[in-house]
Amino acid sequence: xxxxxxxxxxxxxxxxxxxxxxxxxxxxxxxxxxxxxxxxxxxxxxxxxxxxxxxxxxxxxxxxxxxxxxxxxxxxxxxxxxxxxxxxxxxxxxxxxxxxxxxxxxxxxxxxxxxxxxxxxxxxxxxxxxxxxxxxxxxxxxxxxxxxxxxxxxxxxxxxxxxxxxxxxxxxxxxxxxxxxxxxxxxxxxxxxxxxxxxxxxxxxxxxxxxxxxxxxxxxxxxxxxxxxxxxxxxxxxxxxxxxxxxxxxxxxxxxxxxxxxxxxxxxxxxxxxxxxxxxxxxxxxxxxxxxxxxxxxxxxxxxxxxxxxxxxxxxxxxxxxxxxxxxxxxxxxxxxxxxxxxxxxxxxxxxxxxxxxxxxxxxxxxxxxxxxxxxxxxxxxxxxxxxxxxxxxxxxxxxxxxxxxxxxxxxxxxxxxxxxxxxxxxxxxxxxxxxxxxxxxxxxxxxxxxxxxxxxxxxxxxxxxxxxxxxxxxxxxxxx
Amino acid sequence: xxxxxxxxxxxxxxxxxxxxxxxxxxxxxxxxxxxxxxxxxxxxxxxxxxxxxxxxxxxxxxxxxxxxxxxxxxxxxxxxxxxxxxxxxxxxxxxxxxxxxxxxxxxxxxxxxxxxxxxxxxxxxxxxxxxxxxxxxxxxxxxxxxxxxxxxxxxxxxxxxxxxxxxxxxxxxxxxxxxxxxxxxxxxxxxxxxxxxxxxxxxxxxxxxxxxxxxxxxxxxxxxxxxxxxxxxxxxxxxxxxxxxxxxxxxxxxxxxxxxxxxxxxxxxxxxxxxxxxxxxxxxxxxxxxxxxxxxxxxxxxxxxxxxxxxxxxxxxxxxxxxxxxxxxxxxxxxxxxxxxxxxxxxxxxxxxxxxxxxxxxxxxxxxxxxx
Numbered sequence: 001x002x003x004x005x006x007x008x009x010x011x012x013x014x015x016x017x018x019x020x021x022x023x024x025x026x027x028x029x030x031x032x033x034x035x036x037x038x039x040x041x042x043x044x045x046x047x048x049x050x051x052x053x054x055x056x057x058x059x060x061x062x063x064x065x066x067x068x069x070x071x072x073x074x075x076x077x078x079x080x081x082x083x084x085x086x087x088x089x090x091x092x093x094x095x096x097x098x099x100x101x102x103x104x105x106x107x108x109x110x111x112x113x114x115x116x117x118x119x120x121x122x123x124x125x126x127x128x129x130x131x132x133x134x135x136x137x138x139x140x141x142x143x144x145x146x147x148x149x150x151x152x153x154x155x156x157x158x159x160x161x162x163x164x165x166x167x168x169x170x171x172x173x174x175x176x177x178x179x180x181x182x183x184x185x186x187x188x189x190x191x192x193x194x195x196x197x198x199x200x201x202x203x204x205x206x207x208x209x210x211x212x213x214x215x216x217x218x219x220x221x222x223x224x225x226x227x228x229x230x231x232x233x234x235x236x237x238x239x240x241x242x243x244x245x246x247x248x249x250x251x252x253x254x255x256x257x258x259x260x261x262x263x264x265x266x267x268x269x270x271x272x273x274x275x276x277x278x279x280x281x282x283x284x285x286x287x288x289x290x291x292x293x294x295x296x297x298x299x300x301x302x303x304x305x306x307x308x309x310x311x312x313x314x315x316x317x318x319x320x321x322x323x324x325x326x327x328x329x330x331x332x333x334x335x336x337x338x339x340x341x342x343x344x345x346x347x348x349x350x351x352x353x354x355x356x357x358x359x360x361x362x363x364x365x366x367x368x369x370x371x372x373x374x375x376x377x378x379x380x381x382x383x384x385x386x387x388x389x390x391x392x393x394x395x396x397x398x399x400x401x402x403x404x405x406x407x408x409x410x411x412x413x414x415x416x417x418x419x420x421x422x423x424x425x426x427x428x429x430x431x432x433x434x435x436x437x438x439x440x441x442x443x444x445x446x447x448x449x450x451x452x453x454x455x456x457x458x459x460x461x462x463x464x465x466x467x468x469x470x471x472x473x474x475x476x477x478x479x480x481x
Numbered sequence: 482x483x484x485x486x487x488x489x490x491x492x493x494x495x496x497x498x499x500x501x502x503x504x505x506x507x508x509x510x511x512x513x514x515x516x517x518x519x520x521x522x523x524x525x526x527x528x529x530x531x532x533x534x535x536x537x538x539x540x541x542x543x544x545x546x547x548x549x550x551x552x553x554x555x556x557x558x559x560x561x562x563x564x565x566x567x568x569x570x571x572x573x574x575x576x577x578x579x580x581x582x583x584x585x586x587x588x589x590x591x592x593x594x595x596x597x598x599x600x601x602x603x604x605x606x607x608x609x610x611x612x613x614x615x616x617x618x619x620x621x622x623x624x625x626x627x628x629x630x631x632x633x634x635x636x637x638x639x640x641x642x643x644x645x646x647x648x649x650x651x652x653x654x655x656x657x658x659x660x661x662x663x664x665x666x667x668x669x670x671x672x673x674x675x676x677x678x679x680x681x682x683x684x685x686x687x688x689x690x691x692x693x694x695x696x697x698x699x700x701x702x703x704x705x706x707x708x709x710x711x712x713x714x715x716x717x718x719x720x721x722x723x724x725x726x727x728x729x730x731x732x733x734x735x736x737x738x739x740x741x742x743x744x745x746x747x748x749x750x751x752x753x754x755x756x757x758x759x760x761x762x763x764x765x766x767x768x769x770x771x772x773x774x775x776x777x778x779x780x781x782x783x784x785x786x787x788x789x790x791x792x793x794x795x796x797x798x799x800x801x802x803x804x805x806x807x808x809x810x811x812x813x814x815x816x817x818x819x820x821x822x823x824x825x826x827x828x829x830x831x832x833x834x835x836x837x838x839x840x841x842x843x844x845x846x847x848x849x850x851x852x853x
Contacts (some may be wrong), residue, residue, distance in 0.1 A: 299683060442704075454844065478819060479823075
């Protein structure tokens with residue numbers, strides 16, 4: 001079988017600034033992925049059930065958004081296959097899907113454009129370009145989505161995947177002030193900045209989501225990317241990442257309140273938890289540091305512009321022709337510098353400040369899955385205790401003559417044993433999933449940072465070259481004084 | 482910044498004026514002490530003297546008080562920077578502007594220029610105080626400095642009224658009008674550049690913080706992903722160290738060339754303003770003397786005539802000297818500003834090239850990073 005989606009395609013002409021370059025040496029046999037490929041999907045049917053108590057906890061705070069019916073991931077495979085052009089998919093086994101998830105070449109490009117007004121709503125056009133991903137019907141897409149649609153997507157994914165250990169990328173923050181300005185049609189620098197900030201955040205959010213091999217196949221994600229019409233979330237108060245953060249924190253508090261003292265048999269989890277806690281502290285520090293840098297850079301731009309103006313005025317007052325010309329040229333150079341400082345401030349902001357902010361928020365999701373594991377463990381412990389009680393009760397009944405009650409007790413014990421086994425499997429499953437997810441997270445982290453840094457350095461080099469050009473021009477003019 | 486006299490003048494100075502140096506600045510209790518080095522004109526050898534600000538004031542005072550020199554009030558006196566001490570008050574630091582930066586290096590440069598200007602001045606260099614200041618091993622400034630006799634603009638009670646007094650000479654009316662505009666413009670440009678420099682310094686500090694914070698993100702362990710991330714953090718930290726260096730360089734270039742140049746120009750425009758004001762005051766005095774002479778009763782007439790003649794002579798002397806000074810200064814000023822801008826451009830070009838090279842190197846490092 002020639003598997004077309006394994007070949008490394010050349011980078012498509014990118015619409016977005018979030019290119020993920022394919023630079024791999026072939027399928028990565030990361031040790032963490034050495035599981036039996038069948039296993040992941042065999043569990044899938046049991047991963048999400050409508051009656052999952054974790055889901056209730058997730059949804060118990062605040063107004064619950066309307067969620068499209070949750071279907072088990074296996075449905076991803078079934079109905080769509082018939083629609084794809086790519087025949088090979090119909091022959092596909094779970095092995096190949098598993099292999100796809102470890103293949104680093106990634107063929108999807110998403111770009112989110114500036115908002116438009118459609119009727120009374122503000123929508124963002126979303127364009128995707130894919131090559132040879134046979135999960136999708138077409139190569140290129142363009143849909144229009146409202147901000148609440150993005151939040152709705154996230155809340156659906158969070159409710160489906162967080163509690164089983166998947167690190168679901170958080171959605172961008174809601175901002176009442178910013179949005180009001182845009183709705184009112186205010187056209188000034190701060191509202192333009194807000195629009196760009198949001199656009200970029202939505203784009204990064206989608207890219208992070210589709211980069212996740214499990215989330216990419218989720219029907220809600222596919223529907224989001226492809227359908228021309230999306231069912232509206234009934235409640236407009238979709239979960240923003242702030243809301244999710246609150247919820248995660250509440251879950252964490254619940255964990256603490258229950259004083260769950262988990263007997264951590266696995267040192268890996270303890271070490272990872274500590275590690276993520278200290279990473280959170282570091283990232284926040286870095287974020288504050290960069291924000292300060294961005295602030296000063298903007299200040300420099302303003303001061304440079306003022307300096308340029310004053311130099312121009314001095315040039316105008318100057319009698320001596322050549323000196324006057326030199327001063328005017330100085331003003332021009334400084335105006336150019338002002339522009340470069342602004343560009344630099346944007347680079348600082350989008351490539352670092354936002355990146356660090358994203359990771360601070362991502363770490364909240366990471367913390368969330370760790371807490372869910374603890375809750376899962378607790379559930380398992382509770383079941384075991386309950387089983388023990390039921391056994392004791394049954395033992396007591398042995399000495400009575402209530403045979404029907406005894407039978408009932410025996411039946412209950414059988415059920416309970418089943419539940420204990422299930423809970424144990426759940427716990428082991430979430431532990432496995434988290435291990436994989438953490439590995440994926442740490443790998444993505446390196447890629448993410450490297451990509452941003454390279455873009456940043458490229459912009460720095462470009463800026464310096466323009467600076468040099470400016471000074472050359474200036475030198476030429478002042479030499480004639 | 483050098484401004485050499487075009488003509489060879491008779492100077493009582495035994496040292497070379499254009500390369501007077503302030504080699505060192507030391508802390509002497511509360512005061513700053515400056516080591517002044519000047520080259521002997523005859524033969525080889527140097528004079529090394531230690532002077533503090535009081536000594537500079539003594540020198541300036543002596544230059545101001547040359548009543549016997551005709552038209553002395555028409556001289557554009559080289560401006561002396563405000564007094565700086567080991568712990569200078571914030572208000573004075575603000576007034577000093579560029580000169581308050583960089584561990585007193587710009588301040589020393591400004592004092593250096595002051596001495597060079599004095600030594601190069603045809604009238605001023607003849608004053609014995611200059612020789613004493615530059616060559617005498619003992620500090621001359623022990624004497625109490627009397628308030629100078631000149632009508633400082635800021636001290637004149639009716640300064641504003643006199644300042645606007647219409648001139649009898651187009652040359653001077655133009656000079657006064659032009660000076661007014663230039664003084665304001667130059668002051669503004671200097672202030673704005675100072676703000677730019679101060680922000681550049683803030684950026685350098687922020688880069689340093691970010692660079693240090695990144696090093697704290699290094700994660701120990703054998704895990705390849707952790708090692709990869711640690712490497713990224715370390716290399717990024719180096720990037721921001723580079724950025725800190727280059728921003729600091731840019732800011733230092735701004736100060737040492739354009740900053741100093743604009744600061745000097747600004748203070749000189751003030752000095753010209755003072756001189757023109759002195760002349761205007763003399764004009765007012767002269768016009769008074771003329772009226773008095775006209776109105777005088779026969780008894781007083783002769784005396785008034787004497788006063789009128791004296792005032793006229795003084796005014797003519799001042800105007801003559803002032804005209805020479807203004808003409809000389811104009812040529813020198815243009816050259817000085819051009820030099821400042823050229824030097825600024827050259828230094829910034831060099832810094833920018835170094836910076837571009839550094840960033841290109843960093844870029845190659847990151848591009849070459851391959852993580853499994």
